[in-house]
Amino acid sequence: MDKESDINRRKFMEVGIFAITGTIAAVSTAALARFAVGPSFEKEQAKWIEIDSEDVQDEADGFARVVLEYETKDGWLTDNARALAYVKRTKENAVIAISAGCTHLGCIVTWDEEQKIFKCPCHDGRYDADGIVISGPPPAPLKRHKTKIEDGKILLSTETISYGGNKSV
Ligand code: FES
Helix, strand or coil: CCHHHHHHHHHHHHHHHHHHHHHHHHHHHHHHHHHHHHHHHCCCCCCEEEECCCCCEEHHHCCEEEEEEEEEEECCEEEEEEEEEEEEEEECCEEEEEECECCCCCCECEEECCCCEEECCCCCCEECCCCCEEECCCCCCCCEEEEEEECCEEEEEEEEECCCCCCCC
């Protein structure tokens, strides 16, 4: 074997080894980075929480106050969260769940059974029984929790959605 082909083969081997180790290093780094940082970018899915259907009344009887307690995850951090909703049955197989969070600055609204309105104690915001603003500074209707009924069980989503007057939400 002549000297030149020996050098070429050695060069080829060197380049091959660099390429293989470089690829292994890049793949390992990407996997480690995803393991270390990935969870902080993961968006948590909404949870469905079963509530006591005995508490939920028919439309004529007003709202039941329901407290949702659940765990939240934000990246590596977990926390306990609470949300208050006003729930009532609108049909045999349908309920609505109005979030108690005022859309102005987030104070908790209360249901006034006599006047049939929601009142916010912070800046005197008022909402009707559908959560539509009647007076005060709130910029938007009260939000709603998604709801569903499965096998007679009432489930509320931890996710709230804006309410635009759609009676089925
Ligand atoms: S926080 Fe409810 S009116 Fe301001």
